[in-house]
Amino acid sequence: MVKFCSLFSGSSGNCLFFGTEQTKILIDAGLSRKAIFNALEQIDQKPDQLKGILLTHEHNDHVRGAGILSRTLDIPIYATEGTWKGCMPVLGEIDEKNMVCIEADKPFEIDDLCIQPYRTPHDANDPVGYCLLAEDKKTVVATDIGKMTRALLKWFEKSDLLFLESNHDIEMLKIGSYPQKLKNRILGDKGHLCNEVAAKTVAYMVKTGVTRVVLGHLSEKNNFKELAYITAVNEMKKEGILPGRDATVEVADRY
């Protein structure tokens, strides 16, 4: 059975676990080794079973612990060329055999996992999201997305599980304490996805057959779990979808 678990999700650190019986990986490793090992223990997973780390982009909240994990466990890191360039100073020295350069739109395999990286609109060098195909199930990881596009919706189609960013409530962000420059960045086309757009995306994807959505990468200051959840549920109801019957929506904990 395929297992997906959000260990950490949000601006203070991101790390997702994905695995089949045979192959276990992390997507991003934006926390300390200790924090990640503890979180793995809580879901009964052993760090030495991990086969690799996929990075979405070079921002600190996604890569902070990747270097030390690669060195400790002697496992490869998979990242685009731009991401490698951006995160080398943070990662420290990585064994050459553990540096794998991937490209958007070029699928690759790790044992029984087929992984399809796709481009995301975000203010990083060469950011990607991932479609993970294993045991006839499709899991899509989609965070750090400035705007929703047709191309992205296409990648989400027919997923069995969609992990989607629902970063902020626009009004909370606007009246909040962030400096204007940061607000503009988050609201921009290469920033983060707001609850409202995430909710519309969820309703649309459920109509096309997606039955399980997990909302993630919530902002600490400009969102809260209940708000992200209720925004999605209201949008689904508007479209005649009954949450719980037609699809399940959950919100990932930040910790």
Ligand SMILES: [Zn+2]
């Ligand atoms: Zn980012």
Ligand SMILES: [Zn+2]
């Ligand atoms: Zn992020």
